[in-house]
Amino acid sequence: MPDAGIVIVGAGHAGFQAAASLRQHGYDGHITLVGDEPGLPYQRPPLSKDYLDGKIGLDLLLMRSEAFYRDHRIDYLPGTTVADIDRAGRSVRLASGERLPYGHLVLATGARNRVPPLPGVELDGVCYLRTLADTDALRDRLAAAERIVVIGAGFIGLEFAAVARAHGKHVFIVELTDRVMGRVASVPTSHFFADAHRRTGVEFGFGAQVVRIAGHGDKVDHVELAGGERLAADLVLISVGVVPNGELASAAGLAVANGIVVDRELLTADPNISAIGDCAAFPCAHADGQPTRLEAVQNAADHARCVADRIAGKPHPYAALPWFWSEQGPLRLQIAGLTTGHNHTVLRGDPESGEFSVFCYKGDALLGIESVNRPADHAHARRLLAGGRQVTPDQAADADFDLRAAATARPALPGAS
Amino acid sequence: MPRVTYIAQDGKETALDIDVGTSVMQAAVFNGVDGIVAECGGSCMCATCHVYVREDQLAMTPPMNPDEDAMLEGTASPRRPNSRLGCQLVASPEMDGLVVYLPETQT
Numbered sequence: 001m002p003d004a005g006i007v008i009v010g011a012g013h014a015g016f017q018a019a020a021s022l023r024q025h026g027y028d029g030h031i032t033l034v035g036d037e038p039g040l041p042y043q044r045p046p047l048s049k050d051y052l053d054g055k056i057g058l059d060l061l062l063m064r065s066e067a068f069y070r071d072h073r074i075d076y077l078p079g080t081t082v083a084d085i086d087r088a089g090r091s092v093r094l095a096s097g098e099r100l101p102y103g104h105l106v107l108a109t110g111a112r113n114r115v116p117p118l119p120g121v122e123l124d125g126v127c128y129l130r131t132l133a134d135t136d137a138l139r140d141r142l143a144a145a146e147r148i149v150v151i152g153a154g155f156i157g158l159e160f161a162a163v164a165r166a167h168g169k170h171v172f173i174v175e176l177t178d179r180v181m182g183r184v185a186s187v188p189t190s191h192f193f194a195d196a197h198r199r200t201g202v203e204f205g206f207g208a209q210v211v212r213i214a215g216h217g218d219k220v221d222h223v224e225l226a227g228g229e230r231l232a233a234d235l236v237l238i239s240v241g242v243v244p245n246g247e248l249a250s251a252a253g254l255a256v257a258n259g260i261v262v263d264r265e266l267l268t269a270d271p272n273i274s275a276i277g278d279c280a281a282f283p284c285a286h287a288d289g290q291p292t293r294l295e296a297v298q299n300a301a302d303h304a305r306c307v308a309d310r311i312a313g314k315p316h317p318y319a320a321l322p323w324f325w326s327e328q329g330p331l332r333l334q335i336a337g338l339t340t341g342h343n344h345t346v347l348r349g350d351p352e353s354g355e356f357s358v359f360c361y362k363g364d365a366l367l368g369i370e371s372v373n374r375p376a377d378h379a380h381a382r383r384l385l386a387g388g389r390q391v392t393p394d395q396a397a398d399a400d401f402d403l404r405a406a407a408t409a410r411p412a413l414p415g416a417s
Numbered sequence: 418m419p420r421v422t423y424i425a426q427d428g429k430e431t432a433l434d435i436d437v438g439t440s441v442m443q444a445a446v447f448n449g450v451d452g453i454v455a456e457c458g459g460s461c462m463c464a465t466c467h468v469y470v471r472e473d474q475l476a477m478t479p480p481m482n483p484d485e486d487a488m489l490e491g492t493a494s495p496r497r498p499n500s501r502l503g504c505q506l507v508a509s510p511e512m513d514g515l516v517v518y519l520p521e522t523q524t
Contacts, residue, residue, distance in 0.1 A: 024451055043458045060443060060459075068449040298463075301456055305524070325462045332484075334462060375484050379464065379491025404490065 004030070004101040006311065007092055009082050009248065010108035011035025013044065013297050014277025016063050017304035018106050023072045025312035032075040032100055034082060034092075037131060040066060041076070045297060047135040048159040049327050053166070054139070061132070085252040087270055104311055107249055107260055107268075107275040108304070111242035111295060116151070120213030125220035126236045129156050138237070145169055145235035149223045151210055153180040155326045157239035158197065162329035165200045172203045172231050174210055174223065183241075184324065186339060186358045189370045192351045196331055205231075244279045244293060257281060259293035264317040266307050274310075276303035285319040286385070287338050298323050321386040323378075334378035337368025337385045346396040348403075349374060357381070359396040366390050380407040419513035423450050423468075426521055435508040441517060442466040442503030452519035459504040461485055465524055466503035467492040468517040475499060477512050494520030 006022060008015045011033050019033045035041060042061040050056045069076045081095040091101045113128040115121055127138045138160075142148075148164050150157045153175035161171045173180075179190035180197075194204060209226040213236055223231045246256035254268045255261040259281030266274050266282055277300035284292035302320035309316060324335040331354075342360035349356035357377040358370040369381035384391065384407040395401045418434040421441055425431075435444040445453040445466075454465035461484045470478055478501060485505045489496050503517070 045458050045460070049460075059447075060439075062447065064449050065447050071449065297456055297458075301454075302524070325457065325460070327460060332462070374487075375461070376487035376490050379488055382491050 004090065004103040005032065006030070006104050006106060007032045007034065007100050007102040008106040008108055009034050009092065010110050010245075010277070010279070011037070011041045011076065011078070012108060012110045012277065012300065014110070014300035014304050015106070015108035016041040017301045018108060018276060018308055019074045020064075020072070021305045021308035022311060023074070025308050025314075027308070027312050029103065030075070031073065032077065033069075034077045034080050034094075034100075036079065036081050037133070038079045039132070040064070040069075040078070042132055043297075044130070045325075047132065048129055048156055049163070052129075052135055052139055052142070052160070053163050058132075082248060085248055085273075087252055087273070090272060102272070105273045106307055107273065107279060108277050108300075109245035109248060109260075109275075109279045111244045111278040113238070114241045114243050116210070116238065116240055118210060118212055120215060120220070121238065123213055123215040123220040123236075124218050125234060126213060126238060128238055129160055130242070141235050142167065142169070147232050148172070148235045148237065149174060149231050149233040150237045150239060151223070152176075152238065152240035153194075153204070154183065154239055154241065155181065157237065158193065158328050159326060160237055160239065161197060161202050162200070162327075162331075165197075165202055166329065171201070172205065172233075173197075174205045174208045174225065174231070176207070176209055178206050180204075181326075184335065184339075185333070186342065186345045186360055186370060188345055188347060188351065188358050189333065189372065192356075192372060193328065193331065193333070197328070200329065205229075242278070242295060244281075246279060249273075249275065249279075257291065259291075261291070264289075265310055265315055266303055266318055267310075274307045276300065276307055282318060284322070284338065285317070286321060287340065292338070294322055296322065296324050321382060323382055330373075332373050332375065334371045334375065335368060336371075336378055336381035337366075339368035339370070342367050344393075346393045348377065348396050348399070359391070359393070361393060364390075364392070366396075377403060380404050383407040419508045419510060419515070421508065421512065422516045423452070424516065424518045425450075425452050426519060435512075437508050437510065439508050440504050441468065441506035441508065441515075444508070445503060450519075452523070453503055454523040455504060456524075457504075461488055461502060461504060464488040464491045464502060465493070467494060467520050467523060468501055468503050468506070469497060469520065470499045470501050470506075471516040471518070472499050474515055477515055478506055479509070481505070492520070493522045493524055 041063040249260040250256040260275035339360035346359040355373040371378040457463035
């Protein structure tokens with residue numbers, strides 16, 4: 001076991017969980033958790049939902065109380081930036097000049113908001129939603145706003161739109177592609193969600209390219225589209241995805257290709273450095289081993305546990321099933337598996353009823369299942385897919401087919417008897 | 418404040434005085450009770466705050482909604498008649514003295 005202890009760079013879901021799991025697995029060495037944000041580590045998912053809406057306060061957002069870090073001997077350094085990694089000397093240098101030696105380094109640097117190359121992004125009233133600070137600023141502005149333009153119809157944009165509409169704000173969502181959540185959801189699910197948002201009064205512009213954000217003085221005034229259309233706005237949310245924070249790794253000579261490249265045990269080419277969570281590109285067992293980078297709490301936490309297992313002496317390849325969720329007003333979307341590359345879908349349940357699942361297939365292979373207000377389907381889907389089990393398209397469409405029984409049947413994994 | 422006692426697999430007991438309105442999950446996580454993961458932060462999305470309520474105390478707990486019932490289908494440790502999700506057990510004065518047992522695994 002390394003004497004110099006573990007340094008974890010990044011105190012989001014992945015970094016925090018790595019520290020907590022190391023202690024849980026009995027690791028007794030020194031643990032330093034370095035975060036660049038002020039305050040204690042917190043949970044991000046509620047930011048765009050209950051926290052933005054004012055339903056919960058900061059106390060319920062925190063991962064743990066301050067005492068937890070003391071009791072578990074986790075040296076937490078908030079508001080601290082790492083300048084570079086000295087791989088030969090096995091240390092990281094902080095922006096302050098201080099050096100932290102490591103036996104093993106865990107990069108959990110996360111991702112940052114993508115800032116589109118548009119004139120006007122610097123205007124007052126142009127907001128983002130990723131960090132607590134982003135959300136606090138946005139929440140204050142939301143209260144005063146009347147006309148909101150959201151750029152990008154992904155999870156964040158839609159979750160924000162649902163909250164803003166519930167507050168009676170006028171919301172227009174501009175999306176470059178032809179549907180919502182196009183990167184993660186199937187066509188039937190996209191259409192259902194777009195219709196549901198429209199019914200609450202949200203307006204959409206699809207296939208719409210923003211050419212600039214224009215101001216009146218230094219304040220945002222409108223968003224201009226390629227066709228010349230102007231959308232009045234006193235608040236603009238930019239939610240066009242994220243960029244993985246790979247610069248530290250890259251500067252240290254580690255491979256970065258849409259994320260820090262790691263092997264199936266989440267190790268970089270340097271045996272003393274792992275990368276986990278949003279910043280890591282890993283060969284995903286649920287995507288034919290293809291390099292995969294996911295932005296998800298499940299991914300962050302399961303990566304962290306995998307690395308903690310290895311450091312505590314129980315290495316194993318990372319194989320957890322990816323799953324995701326989004327809450328948009330009364331709609332709960334839960335996705336199990338990676339549906340990228342699916343070429344046909346089967347509906348289970350009726351979208352008209354507001355409760356249905358979409359089974360996504362590539363040929364005969366079931367890649368993943370999206371469930372809308374059907375949490376039981378999701379629970380079964382996770383078990384089904386994690387166990388490598390399949391259901392045929394006919395079974396999926398058959399309301400009498402027992403999904404629960406299929407999910408809990410004996411494992412169909414290769415080699416299982 | 419209602420007092421809730423968590424009993425881990427190894428028998429370790431942790432008693433917490435919980436503010437009314439705070440969930441059994443939130444109190445456990447915030448105070449670092451091992452054995453409650455709560456990946457989704459309390460949205461009833463993940464089923465990793467599974468607890469077994471002491472069988473003679475089920476009547477002290479709030480009724481189960483359909484979402485919780487559904488997500489309990491996906492717990493990592495076996496579901497039993499006294500299984501609940503800690504995020505849905507919001508503390509009330511009636512819950513004073515509640516004992517919950519933590520399952521073998523949450524993930």
